[in-house]
Amino acid sequence: MLSSTVDRLRCPACGESVTLNANHSLPSHGNDSGVIEVRSGRLTCHDCDQSYPILAGVAVLIEDVGSYLVHHVKGISRLVPDSDIPKAFRRDYLQAKAEIGSEHIEEDLEAERVTALYLMNHYLSVGIGARNPAGLSDWWKPAAGESSPLVDDLIRSYWDRGPLTQMTDWLVSRSKKQKIESVVELGCGVGGLALRLSPFIRTYLGVDSSFASIALARHLSLGLPYDRPIRVPADLIAGSVSREVRIPAPPLFDGRIDFVVGDIESLPLAPESYDASVALNAIDMMDDPARLPELQAQLVVPGGVVAQSCPYVWSEAVSARLRESLPKSVKDSATAVERLYENAGLEIRERISHLPWLFYKHARQLEIYSVHLFLADKNS
Ligand SMILES: C[S@@+](CC[C@H](N)C(=O)[O-])C[C@H]1O[C@@H](n2cnc3c(N)ncnc32)[C@H](O)[C@@H]1O
Ligand SMILES: [Zn+2]
Known part of the structure; x- marks a missing residue:
């Protein structure tokens, strides 16, 4: 998550603003915006103390974080080391990870093939141009x-x-x-x-x-x-x-x-x-x-x-x-x-x-x- 995004986010549970705590971040490079990419850390609500993890740069602003991690384990586990999963949720997450089925279903938006169909749709084009360099x-x-x-x-x-x-x-x-x-x-x-x-x-x-x-x-x-x-x-x-x-x-x-x-x-x-x-x-x-x-x-x-x-x-x-x-x-x-x-x-x-x-x-x-x-x- 970019450091500049935090002001635009609210706690999904109570609507209050959130604070950013970074564990690992990448400094801005090549521009003077001062924006930092936070790769891991958390966002914490000012009011209700709920906290939301940032995993592989992705801020997960979902009310029930534990249930989200279990239901989206297929997409998360491809990119996030187990050690980055918050301790409170890790046991259930690892159990769900052990049970991941290998086949995809067309509606599973965490499946590699399903996101591949969308990324073609969004990023590949027919005309040669910025989105379609000669190699593609x-x-x-x-x-x-x-x-x-x-x-x-x-x-x-x-x-x-x-x-x-x-x-x-x-x-x-x-x-x-x-x-x-x-x-x-x-x-x-x-x-x-x-x-x-x-x-x-x-x-x-x-x-x-x-x-x-x-x-x-x-x-x-x-x-x-x-x-x-x-x-x-x-x-x-x-x-x-x-x-x-x-x-x-x-x-x-x-x-x-x-x-x-x-x-x-x-x-x-x-x-x-x-x-x-x-x-x-x-x-x-x-x-x-x-x-x-x-x-x-x-x-x-x-x-x-x-x-x-x-x-x-x-x-x-x-x-x-x-x-x-x-x-x-x-x-x-x-x-x-x-x-x-x-x-x-x-x-x-x-x-x-x-x-x-x-x-x-x-x-x-x-x-x-x-x-x-x-x-x-x-x-x-
Ligand atoms: C059919 S896809 C369309 C994606 C993209 N807007 C497009 O037109 O190519 C529907 C998208 O909505 C997302 N989605 C469905 N229900 C959602 C919800 N309750 N909250 C957030 N996203 C949701 C899915 O994960 C999926 O990426
Ligand atoms: Zn809150």
Whole structure:
């Protein structure tokens, strides 16, 4: 965690500010920001004395730290030595570590293959440029054998024009008309929106409950250490993630951008502190989707901007609850979610009903979602 981030964080249990205690840190290098990267240590609440560990640079601002460490052991144990786990939680953590299953499931956001799919989505692009240096060109083609003309065509047509690009375009165009200097992103995953926005904004903070995703976000967007090779899928005969990619990390961290582990339902953030709040493809993972627009609205200042996108892959239980809570006249997911945002006092200004969003599963499989996205205003 960067030393400059501490002022933006709050205790998720009681909402008070927190103090930073560093055990091991890296000094700033090559710039004069004075910002320090804390690799291990803790944050302690000023009021309720709860403390939150910083592990491999990742601040874990979750109310029930012990339960978090057990449930996210797969991602944590790939990067954090056992000796860094706080003593009070170490026994349960080590027991959970001994029981880790080797196979991945598609929903397990601590699994290496799952975060690999997201990091491709966020950090690899088709056009040669800053995010796609020559060494990574044609990353979607298998190293051996013929490649698929259809996969090639779909990637070239849609890969670089997904929700991250559209949200960036909207926010940048808005920033020409109103102040959009500070952005918070809920469910930021591996954090690829931050670098896209960084030339246009002053600060960005990303929050996600996946430890593996936040560690990757901090490496790929801030250039902070990551002690493992980064691998993505190619041909599954070679394994589930067989191609090592070297994604150039930006040279410096200067304190403008950071990412922390937190839960959307119990945010470690102060209200009315941001010009824009963004949540991409996260609302369908929440038990109570109506909470997301309320929380996004609370985070922004009056007159601030709220952005949302999603393919609405609801679980059966959540869709049943949504149908129950909304008028019978609401019959589709996009209308339902727009209604939730309007109910939270937000006014939708820009929308796209269907935007293709591609996931590269391997050289012979693409997953295509059709995403609904919009930008809304919180009235002043
Ligand atoms: C479908 S992924 C989308 C990631 C990224 N926003 C994108 O569009 O590529 C949903 C993300 O939300 C995160 N998430 C889900 N529920 C969460 C919660 N309650 N608190 C924080 N993050 C959550 C997941 O860990 C995951 O990274
Ligand atoms: Zn507290």
